[in-house]
Every structure is written in structure tokens, then in C-alpha cells.
Amino acid sequence: MMRHGFILLIFCAALMGCAAAPAQERRPLAWDGLGQNPNRPPVAKRRATDHTPSASDPNQERERVLGTLRPYSEAWWAVHDEIEAENDRQLGTKLVICPRCVQSPPQGEDVTGSIR
Numbered sequence: 001m002m003r004h005g006f007i008l009l010i011f012c013a014a015l016m017g018c019a020a021a022p023a024q025e026r027r028p029l030a031w032d033g034l035g036q037n038p039n040r041p042p043v044a045k046r047r048a049t050d051h052t053p054s055a056s057d058p059n060q061e062r063e064r065v066l067g068t069l070r071p072y073s074e075a076w077w078a079v080h081d082e083i084e085a086e087n088d089r090q091l092g093t094k095l096v097i098c099p100r101c102v103q104s105p106p107q108g109e110d111v112t113g114s115i116r
Helices: 002-019 058-068 074-094
Strands: none
Touching: 058 074
């Protein structure tokens, strides 16, 4: 029993020596390209303080014109459709879907629209 306690004491002393070792200098790490680069310093996030619509927003003028038209008239629907098309175009420039996430069905197979 005394021998086991002595071996345990030596083992704990060896572990304490490893834990008390000085920290190593920061060296570049190998990066596999997935996720964030561990060698790049962290970037502080900035908060946007100005929430005014940009002057280059093409829908701003269309929405002003939409307010002057009679609701649900042909001209109103034309301007409304232009606004919706511009919103869809802007969303399409921001939205990114990876090709692996969208799988096209095999040719000649019926599709129900659900994805598993």
C-alpha cells in the first residue's frame, strides 16, 4: 500500500511540473481552411449608429410615388411590382446558398417539393 502511495505522489509531482511550465510563445498554427483562421487576430465588431435609409435606395422614390396613387389601381400595382422586384433583387445579391445544400432531383422523377 505504501508503494502505491509513493508512486501516486511521484506521478502527481510530475504533473505539477508540467502544469507549472511557462507558456510557450505564440506561433502560427496550421489551418485547414475550414472555419475561422486561428492565426488572424480577432476583429472587434462595430455597431452601426446611423439607421437612416441610404440615398441610393431606388425604392425610396417609388414608395413616395406609391403613396400618391389611388390604392390598387393599375398604376399602383405597377409601382408596387417594381418595388417588390427591387427588393427581390437586393435579397438575391445578399443571399448565398451553397451548391451542396440544394440538390436537384434526378431527371424524370416526380418532385413533391419537400427536402429530406
